[in-house]
Amino acid sequence: MFEAPYLLFLGDAPDGLAAKMAQGIYDWRPEAVAGQLRMEGCKADLGVKDLSIQEAVKAGAKTLVIGVVNRGGVISDSWISVLVEALEAGLDIASGLHNLLRDEPALVEAAEKSGRTLHDVRVPSVKYPIASGKKRTGKRCLAVGTDCSVGKMYTAIAMDREMKKRGMKSTFRATGQTGILIEGDGVPLDAVIADFMAGSIEWLTPDNDPDHWDMVEGQGSLFHASYSGVTMALIHGAQPDALILCHEPTREHMRGLPDYTPPSLEQLRDTALPLARVVNPDCKVVAVSVNTQHMDEERALAYLKEVEEKMGIPAVDPFRQGAGRLVEALS
Amino acid sequence: MFEAPYLLFLGDAPDGLAAKMAQGIYDWRPEAVAGQLRMEGCKADLGVKDLSIQEAVKAGAKTLVIGVVNRGGVISDSWISVLVEALEAGLDIASGLHNLLRDEPALVEAAEKSGRTLHDVRVPSVKYPIASGKKRTGKRCLAVGTDCSVGKMYTAIAMDREMKKRGMKSTFRATGQTGILIEGDGVPLDAVIADFMAGSIEWLTPDNDPDHWDMVEGQGSLFHASYSGVTMALIHGAQPDALILCHEPTREHMRGLPDYTPPSLEQLRDTALPLARVVNPDCKVVAVSVNTQHMDEERALAYLKEVEEKMGIPAVDPFRQGAGRLVEALS
Secondary structure (H helix, E strand, O other), X not given: OOOOOEEEEEEOOOOOHHHHHHHHHHHHOHHHEEEEEEOOOOOOOOOOOEOOHHHHHHOOOOEEEEOOOOHHHOOOHHHHHHHHHHHHOOOEEEEOOOOOHHHOHHHHHHHHHHOOOEXXXXXXXXXXXXXXXXXXXXXXXXXXXXXXXXXXXHHHHHHHHHHHHOOOEEEEEOOOXXXXXXXXXXXXXXHOEHHHHHHHHHHHOOOOOOOEEEEEOOOOOOOOOOOHHHHHXXXXXXXXXXXXXXXXXXXXXXXXXXXXXOOOHHHHHHHHHHHHHHHOOOOEEEEEEEOOOOOOHHHHHHHHHHHHHHHOOOEEOHHHHOOHHHHHOOO | OOOOOEEEEEEOOOOOHHHHHHHHXXXXXXXXXEXXXXXXXXXXXXXXXXXXXXXXXXXXXXXXXXXXXXXHHOOOHHHHHHHHHHHHOOOEEEEOOOOOHHHOHHHHHHHHHHOOOEEEOOOOOOOOOOOOOOOOOOEEEEEEEOOOOOOHHHHXXXXXXXXXXXXXXXXXXXXXXXXXXXXXXXXXXXHOEHHHHXXXXXXXXXXXXXXXXXXXXXXXXXXXXXXXXXXXXXXXXXXXXXXXEEEOOOOOOEOOEOOOOOOOHHHHHHHHHHHHHHHOOOOEEEEEEEOOXXXXXXXXXXXXXXXXXXXXXXXXXXXXXXXXXXXHOOO
């Protein structure tokens, strides 16, 4: 979809949190980052080289990636002039912001004049097919969660990186804007039209080598009333061979839904697995990935041990412990 | 969304099948039909009054509804001139065609000049919210199927009509283009953006009287790899109090998916009910609606009896037997 190396644009970020997106890109794909571009007053710093637009172009950068949240949902005039300069200097621009680059006349004009491309990664750029349900070669692993935002993307990408390190064939398949900005490619599933959701995931995970794994980024939860349809389409489009259950054990209610209690890991397993087997009878639940960030080390390790005994499969916090045991659970 | 009475446009339909949409509207809502408009060479006939555009306007018609499939996906010039005349005479136009009225410059211009509206019912006309999952007052019934096209719309609308006849409070809630053309309102769910699917169904089935039933039109199937996400969103958006299982027993594979065998009614029940209970713990599977059109009477009745004994709930073909026992199963 768009090319590395990236110049990560931090704009006038008031703090590090506002540049979380840039941080994620740098954490997961440092080799794709040429440097950072900070405007006056920027309080974020990734600890990589500060580059001007001209320096970035000389260093071989292809795409300026907006890695910062804009204030009040408006792309400010001060940003626009920097972005126009980047286009004129020969960089494409990629953005995951809600307000679109293509809705800014100055950017559209500059992109046309310079022959560069504006990538709004929240908006599908492909006409996806309707899913065929046909079996594809190669293997696929999908993380499903008891809730939204429990570490599904982290799990998939951490496993992908660990597999690459071990010389295994693997591709992280992004389905949300952060993942797409990291990989430079993917499907913004939550913006796809209903009829084409499963088809977009088939498109994203095509035939591959028999020993190749697509590590598919999960979305939503079968138990989340707002987004369960997206999750369902992802399960049937991905035809997973392996499911990883993702969980955040301290959450008291479903994200954004105060009246809903998260399901147990057993409920998630017993709901997701039969649905996955509709499209892949050989699908297995291979491991549990737990986000223990709100537990101290001792409590976290005790909890993981308890889950492992109860579920009979490895239970790991990949942030605390690395993704090695999750990867080993695939074979 | 658009107003009755309708003038049903049959165009130059080569046979009755091409005017199936018009037939459905007339079958289910005869009181909304002012008459039919047939062009030269039209071979379809609903058996209602033939009206010219001027006669239809005099008879009080508000909307010309295109009830015929166009050949080759093109709105022909001969149609356009009739449709322009209708707009100029003061009628709105509603269409479920794939190619949109709004993409025809002559229609757009005539609608603007005359202040009339073009309703493309395949395209959402509302900015739907993200689902909140909040419990709503009133009751909701949803038909779920072992496959697509097994009679879910027929079941919901037949039950709605029967309930109205009995003086019960009920509304048919359309989620597909045929249903929307019949009711004049609804959500074209398969064209809604993923994130807003469940929210569009919450919007469609708002708070209501405690004894009012929304009879929600089902879509797809949890077991259909192409459309299961749409079905899932429908279940969680509708928060059904009652599920009706819909089935076509002679089907050998899932519609459009030659490699997939339809599930059993037990599988459908055991999959759909726990998912519905995520949003409504009181949900029950109350009846089975069977489409026995490919069975003779004797075989159909024997099959229905067998299903009824096996499942322990009423099993009815509403086309053969009426929807009375399905309605009684709600209470």
